[in-house]
Amino acid sequence: MSIITKAIASADREARYLSPGELRTIRDFYNGGENRLRIATTLIENRKEIVERGSLKFWECCPDTPSNSGNRTYRASCLRDQDWYIRLIAYTVIVGDVEPLKDIGIVGVKEMYESLEIPLRNWVECIRCLKEVTLDLLSREDAAEVTPYFDCLIQGMTP
Structure with missing residues (x-):
């Protein structure tokens, strides 16, 4: 749920108008929209590089994994x-909220990886590697915007 949707839902539940604070939050969200879209565009345009470099970094750290066994x-x-997951991060940057990660990227996926006997600690390390590569592509300010979303994934999947 985006910041806007949350504010409206909260006000509607209480049968009231949006407060000045909620309106400021929505204004700030809109003002930051161009930056969020620019960051998401950077992620989308560099997704192949992020995945390639991140997976190589992961396989250096964890060479004995099913994904590095030679099985295509x-x-x-x-x-x-x-x-x-890079796509999910781009979504969360755009909406400015971790809900897509929690709803789509953690709950059912954790169970799926466990059922496939993929060690969650390996998965977490892989996301850390993707995070490192991604942050290297971004300015300090943009990296600060993206970091909480990677951290949410890592925390949500840490065994």
Whole structure:
């Protein structure tokens, strides 16, 4: 749920108008929209590089993983999943909220990885590697905007 949707839902539940503080928050959200879209565009345009460099970094740290076993299906699945998470991060940057990560990227996925016997600690390390590569592409200010979303994923999946 975006900041705007949350503010409106809260006011509606209480049968009231938006408060001056809520209106300022919405204004600030709109004012930051151009920056969020620019960051999301950077993620989208660099997703292949992020995934390639992040997976290489991960396989250096964790060489004995199913995705690095020589099995093309495992490798392709790993790269696909990494790309999917970069896409989720881009979504969360745009809406300025961790809800898409929690709703889409953590709850069911954690159970899926466990059922496939993929060690969650490996998955967490992989996301850390993607985070490092991504932050290297961004300015300090943009990196500060993106970091909480990667951290939310890491915390949500840490065993």
